[in-house]
Amino acid sequence: MALQSPIPVRDVSFRTLRQSCSNCSLRELCLPVGLDQDELKQLDAIISQGRPIKRGEALYRAGEPFRSLFAVRLGFFKASVISEDGREQVTGFHMTGELMGMDAISSDHHTCDAIALEDSEVCELPFTDIETLARDVPALQHHLYKVMSREIVRDHGVMLLLGNMKAEERLAAFLLNLSQRFAIRGYSAMSFHLRMTREEIGSYLGLKLETVSRTLSKFQDQGYIKVQNRLIELVDVDSLKRLLNSCQG
Amino acid sequence: MALQSPIPVRDVSFRTLRQSCSNCSLRELCLPVGLDQDELKQLDAIISQGRPIKRGEALYRAGEPFRSLFAVRLGFFKASVISEDGREQVTGFHMTGELMGMDAISSDHHTCDAIALEDSEVCELPFTDIETLARDVPALQHHLYKVMSREIVRDHGVMLLLGNMKAEERLAAFLLNLSQRFAIRGYSAMSFHLRMTREEIGSYLGLKLETVSRTLSKFQDQGYIKVQNRLIELVDVDSLKRLLNSCQG
DNA sequence: CAGTGAAGTTGATCTACATCAAGTCGGCGC
DNA sequence: GCGCCGACTTGATGTAGATCAACTTCACTG
Structure with a gap:
């Protein structure tokens, strides 16, 4: 499984x-x-x-x-x-x-x-x-x-995640995971506020804060998400999921 | 702590x-x-x-x-x-x-x-x-x-280990950990047989098998260990430990 | 609401490790 | 003992992400 x-x-x-x-x-x-x-x-x-x-x-x-x-x-x-x-x-x-x-x-x-x-x-x-x-x-x-x-x-x-995935996959996994957990709790799955800094995200995902920032920007450029400081809006969840599936199922 | x-x-x-x-x-x-x-x-x-x-x-x-x-x-x-x-x-x-x-x-x-x-x-x-x-x-x-x-x-x-350490540190940590666990069980801490392939080590440590192999060779060149296929002999444990301490305590 | 410091962005460069490739070694079956 | 296959080694090259650096934005404080 x-x-x-x-x-x-x-x-x-x-x-x-x-x-x-x-x-x-x-x-x-x-x-x-x-x-x-x-x-x-x-x-x-x-x-x-x-x-x-x-x-x-x-x-x-x-x-x-x-x-x-x-x-x-x-x-x-x-x-x-x-x-x-x-x-x-x-x-x-x-x-x-x-x-x-x-x-x-x-x-x-x-x-x-x-x-x-x-x-x-x-x-x-x-x-x-x-x-x-x-x-x-x-x-x-x-x-x-x-x-x-x-x-x-x-x-x-x-x-x-740390052993096999690359930066984009890690971030996508992270965002989707947060989204699900907020949804379970009755909050919006599509839009949420990050409580942690880029550095803390990076620490969790084994990346440097600059990489976290860059990757978020990249996702935004590609129309996957909207980033406004710590406010995240998931625009194209399917694409994020596809990022994961491709490499890691 | x-x-x-x-x-x-x-x-x-x-x-x-x-x-x-x-x-x-x-x-x-x-x-x-x-x-x-x-x-x-x-x-x-x-x-x-x-x-x-x-x-x-x-x-x-x-x-x-x-x-x-x-x-x-x-x-x-x-x-x-x-x-x-x-x-x-x-x-x-x-x-x-x-x-x-x-x-x-x-x-x-x-x-x-x-x-x-x-x-x-x-x-x-x-x-x-x-x-x-x-x-x-x-x-x-x-x-x-x-x-x-x-x-x-x-x-x-x-x-x-996966989030913060680099290849040499990971391998040193891995070898020292194995050594300790063998020692606890009454086997030699200084010399032991790896049961797993380079690829399996790499998978555990988030590295490719070539990197595992290269790093073991490097440790051998530096006189830290002796490698003979899957037989590992720890020659200079202190140096291995120092590798860890420097970066990760 | 001006000033300050932390958080975040973005660019240029560097490097550790991955990838690709060509071997060698070692154990096993015949 | 010979040949085969998987495990391993080693070298050349490529690249994702780290590092260094300059700048912007934001939140808080007086």
């Missing part, structure tokens, strides 16, 4: 999503689907409600002791590892409904920085509590394995 | 390792550490004993339904995704004591091929059984989360 998309769309894992569009109680946030009322209540008791993180602030940093997973309730984050000589590798961008911090379980310490790229809000999920509850709630246990597995699959997609 | 190594050494997750060096009962293989006698017995009941996979054979292929995780009891595997146009991205090499197939949990289907690069033997861990047992055995549950987390951290390391 070939990957449908080089950066697989991550399912919205937690109920955060639905809630962020309504006015329901905070209690119902950050909970996995498929639990009954009683189980939800138990989970509610564990999860800390919406903690705000200002734009530019770190939710956590590499090296800090691991205590909790975090579900993005609202906003936008980047996760990145910094090498000793100061170069940054962005390992992912995380939006509403996505879970962060799973890399920290292995060593009980965070291995990357999580930085808010806009004013955001997260639910904190203390891991030992979640783990304990998961023993009594198989659906929760399985959900956690699935979410972690999905992260692994996503990372393999990025490895494919 | 900076990554110590761009490709973090994966802890040997299961007791496979210890056993593969002794003649103890197969029953003791493939089990996580930290369980008491009774728990071990339960696990033994679940795990299928050493299944042989011949060199070149697939343990599983992308698209196949997911039933079990596999622990390498003996041998050497590559895991790779194949894009529609036939290009291969090797996502990892797996040796004795390592767990494979975690990417399949998310979709109930395998997302990559696992091919034996030498005659090998695996333990099969039926996932639903493992999951059920994990509810009663917290240490097992936690161990699974940790192993999956470690895979995520490892993938981030590869992303850093």
